[in-house]
Amino acid sequence: MKLIFLGPPGAGKGTQAIKIAQRFQIAHISTGDMLRAEIREGTKLGMEAKGLIDRGELVPDDVILGMVKNRIQKEDCKNGFLFDGFPRTIAQAEALENISAIDYVINIEVPVETLIRRISGRRMCADCGAGYHVSTYAEENCKCGAALYQRDDDKEETVRNRLVVYERSTKPLIDYYTGKGLLHTVNGNADIDVVDAAIRAVITQ
Numbered sequence: 001m002k003l004i005f006l007g008p009p010g011a012g013k014g015t016q017a018i019k020i021a022q023r024f025q026i027a028h029i030s031t032g033d034m035l036r037a038e039i040r041e042g043t044k045l046g047m048e049a050k051g052l053i054d055r056g057e058l059v060p061d062d063v064i065l066g067m068v069k070n071r072i073q074k075e076d077c078k079n080g081f082l083f084d085g086f087p088r089t090i091a092q093a094e095a096l097e098n099i100s101a102i103d104y105v106i107n108i109e110v111p112v113e114t115l116i117r118r119i120s121g122r123r124m125c126a127d128c129g130a131g132y133h134v135s136t137y138a139e140e141n142c143k144c145g146a147a148l149y150q151r152d153d154d155k156e157e158t159v160r161n162r163l164v165v166y167e168r169s170t171k172p173l174i175d176y177y178t179g180k181g182l183l184h185t186v187n188g189n190a191d192i193d194v195v196d197a198a199i200r201a202v203i204t205q
């Protein structure tokens with residue numbers, strides 16, 4: 001099974017992707033997590049991407065496509081994969097057509113006030129990638145034991161720009177995938193398990 005999770009920053013793509021990838025034994029491919037790993041490792045790609053990410057801008061399409069092409073060759077993708085945060089532009093979606101077929105595009109819809117509340121309270125695990133919210137998890141460490149951190153691009157000004165960039169560059173993918181008959185919209189403004197069940201209902205229909 002090959003899936004795309006589409007949605008604005010804070011919609012819950014990462015939160016839901018971890019659950020679905022685990023349940024269906026498919027690879028979770030988050031281009032944002034991959035870029036953050038490059039930054040942590042201090043690679044050339046990571047250093048070039050950092051300035052753009054910290055301003056809430058997109059990383060160039062060719063960089064992302066190179067990363068994704070390599071990633072899906074890996075053994076853990078044999079059973080399928082779930083793209084979280086990719087594609088993010090029409091150009092990326094068009095290029096993906098020559099790389100792999102897709103079974104479902106899940107569009108996670110959440111009102112903007114909720115997005116801002118979620119992002120401002122988000123804490124991430126640098127080790128396993130799990131995401132938490134301070135209102136429901138007050139610990140300093142992840143359930144896996146590693147320390148939690150706040151993402152550099154989660155400060156208010158950057159978040160505002162990420163939302164603008166989403167409207168301009170990524171939202172047009174809703175029409176793009178509707179036209180291809182692949183889009184399924186799920187209400188993301190509900191409890192995490194309710195959203196998970198709605199996504200499962202789409203992909204097991």
Ligand code: AP5
Pocket residue numbers: 007008009010011012013014015016031032033035052053056057058059060061064084085086087088092118119121122123131132133134153162188189190191192195
């Ligand atoms: P990326 O890491 O993909 O960030 P994003 O798309 O902005 O999305 P987020 O990760 O912020 O949100 P999410 O939807 O995963 O929400 P989450 O589950 O964490 O990209 C970062 C940057 O990298 C981009 O700005 C760009 O620069 C670059 N980049 C990445 N991919 C790229 C690409 N393809 N092309 C070009 N550039 C690229 O949830 C958020 C919070 O809400 C958490 O605290 C969570 O616990 C909580 N929460 C989640 N669901 C619920 C719920 N149902 N109820 C209550 N709380 C919830």
Ligand code: MG
Pocket residue numbers: 013014015030032085
């Ligand atoms: Mg995410």
